[in-house]
Amino acid sequence: MRTADGLSVRQEKILRYIEEFFGKHGYWPAIRDIQTDLKISSTSVVAYNLKALQEKGKINRQGKVSRGITLPTTLSPTLIGPTHRVPLLGTITAGQPLPDPEQVDIGRAEKVEVPQDIASADKLKDVYALKVRGQSMIDALIDDGDIVLLRRQETANNGDMVAVMLVEENAVTLKKFYQEDSRIRLQPANSTMQPIYTTSDNVRIQGRVVGVLRSLF
Amino acid sequence: MRTADGLSVRQEKILRYIEEFFGKHGYWPAIRDIQTDLKISSTSVVAYNLKALQEKGKINRQGKVSRGITLPTTLSPTLIGPTHRVPLLGTITAGQPLPDPEQVDIGRAEKVEVPQDIASADKLKDVYALKVRGQSMIDALIDDGDIVLLRRQETANNGDMVAVMLVEENAVTLKKFYQEDSRIRLQPANSTMQPIYTTSDNVRIQGRVVGVLRSLF
DNA sequence: TACTTGACAGCACAAGTGTTTGCCCGCTAT
DNA sequence: ATAGCGGGCAAACACTTGTGCTGTCAAGTA
Numbered sequence: 001m002r003t004a005d006g007l008s009v010r011q012e013k014i015l016r017y018i019e020e021f022f023g024k025h026g027y028w029p030a031i032r033d034i035q036t037d038l039k040i041s042s043t044s045v046v047a048y049n050l051k052a053l054q055e056k057g058k059i060n061r062q063g064k065v066s067r068g069i070t071l072p073t074t075l076s077p078t079l080i081g082p083t084h085r086v087p088l089l090g091t092i093t094a095g096q097p098l099p100d101p102e103q104v105d106i107g108r109a110e111k112v113e114v115p116q117d118i119a120s121a122d123k124l125k126d127v128y129a130l131k132v133r134g135q136s137m138i139d140a141l142i143d144d145g146d147i148v149l150l151r152r153q154e155t156a157n158n159g160d161m162v163a164v165m166l167v168e169e170n171a172v173t174l175k176k177f178y179q180e181d182s183r184i185r186l187q188p189a190n191s192t193m194q195p196i197y198t199t200s201d202n203v204r205i206q207g208r209v210v211g212v213l214r215s216l217f
Numbered sequence: 218m219r220t221a222d223g224l225s226v227r228q229e230k231i232l233r234y235i236e237e238f239f240g241k242h243g244y245w246p247a248i249r250d251i252q253t254d255l256k257i258s259s260t261s262v263v264a265y266n267l268k269a270l271q272e273k274g275k276i277n278r279q280g281k282v283s284r285g286i287t288l289p290t291t292l293s294p295t296l297i298g299p300t301h302r303v304p305l306l307g308t309i310t311a312g313q314p315l316p317d318p319e320q321v322d323i324g325r326a327e328k329v330e331v332p333q334d335i336a337s338a339d340k341l342k343d344v345y346a347l348k349v350r351g352q353s354m355i356d357a358l359i360d361d362g363d364i365v366l367l368r369r370q371e372t373a374n375n376g377d378m379v380a381v382m383l384v385e386e387n388a389v390t391l392k393k394f395y396q397e398d399s400r401i402r403l404q405p406a407n408s409t410m411q412p413i414y415t416t417s418d419n420v421r422i423q424g425r426v427v428g429v430l431r432s433l434f
Numbered sequence: 435t436a437c438t439t440g441a442c443a444g445c446a447c448a449a450g451t452g453t454t455t456g457c458c459c460g461c462t463a464t
Numbered sequence: 465a466t467a468g469c470g471g472g473c474a475a476a477c478a479c480t481t482g483t484g485c486t487g488t489c490a491a492g493t494a
Contacts, residue, residue: 008441026277026287028244030481042443047483049441062242066283066450066481070243141358141431212431214358225471247451259473264453266471283451283480 006056011049013038015058018069028067137161137174140189146214148174150207161189161209166202177205223273228266230255232275235286245284354378354391357406363431365391367424378406378426383419394422 007015014034021029021037031046040046050069053059062068132146140161142148156162156177164186165172175186175196184203186196224232231251238246238254248263257263267286270276279285349363357378359365373379373394381403382389392403392413401420403413 010441025279025285027279027282027285030283031483032481040442042445043482044444044484045442060243062244064449064482065244066247067285068242068244068482138358141355141360143358212429214429227471248453249451257472259475260452261454261474262472281452281479285452 007053007058008049010038010040011053011056011058014046014049015053018059019071022071028069030067132174135190137189139191140176142174142189142209142212143214146212148209149211149213151210152207154205156205156208163206163209165204165206166196166198172206174209224270224275225266227255227257227262228270228273228275231263231266232270235276236288239288245286247284349391352407354406356408357393359391359406359426359429360431363429365426366428366430368427370425371422373422373425380423380426382421382423383413383415389423391426 017034017038018029021033031043031050034040034046034050035043038046050059050061054061058071060070062070132142132144132148135144137143150163158178160177161174162177163172163174164177173186173196175188178185178187179200182199183197184200186198186203188195234251234255235246238250248260248267251257251263251267252260255263267276267278271278275288277287279287349359349361349365352361367380375395377394378391379394380389380391381394390403390413392405395402395404396417399416400414401417403415403420405412
């Protein structure tokens with residue numbers, strides 16, 4: 001049985017383990033780490049699968065070097081340092097439905113590197129990223145194509161910029177949140193757009209914006 | 218002779234070497250890597266200084282584990298992955314002088330983690346970061362407090378957002394660059410501000426903006 | 435059936451690497 | 465002087481860790 005990317009189940013596990021191990025320890029696992037924790041009976045099996053992963057371009061290896069497994073970064077190894085990876089769960093478009101974060105297989109989702117300066121690790125639990133589509137938040141200096149970092153939370157204070165799901169419409173959108181008496185106002189940060197008024201029953205807050213990344217390359 | 222942070226010259230070198238090594242290879246150096254490249258005569262000397270560095274909190278070590286040196290991240294190890302570190306050289310304020318990047322000791326400068334998504338490594342040569350002060354670029358969605366990533370370059374195309382030094386004024390500022398006949402127009406991205414007109418003699422381009430980071434915590 | 439191939443086991447060897455011990459040198463305070 | 469100490473040397477030692485065989489086993493495949 002193979003997964004979508006042509007890896008065996010075991011290879012998939014190894015791949016994730018490597019990532020997780022590095023996340024936990026800050027250095028790469030040795031073959032025997034993988035063997036032990038994944039309960040593989042022999043180091044040679046690990047080596048075998050590592051070789052397969054390497055040939056498939058999923059990992060980089062430095063022969064003979066202890067703990068020399070690295071994850072490819074699409075590019076030649078250059079300046080590298082500790083950071084955090086958060087899952088990039090998709091695109092958030094004004095009015096378009098977004099896959100429920102909780103239902104996405106976070107382990108497999110594409111990852112975005114988050115600068116430590118933006119999010120320290122203890123604050124990083126339950127942080128995920130979304131690519132912004134549209135310009136509804138332009139006045140908040142968030143443009144089309146930017147990546148927003150969200151922390152999962154189900155409540156918000158007035159003025160918070162949040163990703164909210166509109167239950168009836170089955171749509172998720174990025175708006176500023178205001179509780180007004182019995183209704184809720186979802187305000188785009190774009191003076192040409194109108195706010196959405198709805199009831200608290202109909203909104204489900206998915207997360208609050210905690211950071212923005214933009215590439216101008 | 219000691220440096221400002223109470224490290225010996227050798228310790229300082231080792232520290233920088235570790236960072237550089239990880240940047241280059243993606244995994245941490247072994248004691249013998251340090252020994253060889255820094256031309257230290259014995260592994261025990263390296264171990265000795267590593268121990269000192271550890272006691273001073275400059276590095277983390279996992280005893281016995283090969284290549285288990287890691288740089289502290291102020292926080293408990295959590296999700297960590299490859300990224301790039303670029304030096305944060307200071308603050309760029311409209312009209313304020315900025316230390317010439319080339320004159321700053323880059324090795325010691327504070328570092329900013331840059332997401333790979335923003336800057337791929339081969340493009341990352343000579344990239345540095347500046348914290349933005351003021352709102353002269355607000356229309357370009359760059360706010361006070363944002364961190365901009367700049368790639369060092371001395372020329373610019375029309376419309377590029379660049380950090381330019383005005384030689385006469387001895388000031389550095391963030392503006393959009395336009396060559397107009399014999400003069401140069403430096404246009405703030407803020408409709409309430411006026412452009413600066415000057416001659417090409419008076420401008421020295423320090424870098425072009427290639428990315429923006431913002432933390433909303 | 436006989437031959438291949440992919441995947442896994444077990445094991446031992448040989449590098450790769452961290453640690454330890456003893457000694458040396460220059461300096462400073464006793 | 466001389467004992468103490470920070471720093472450095474060198475070599476030996478022992479653990480860590482990647483690799484290389486040799487087999488086994490099940491699933492094709494001619």
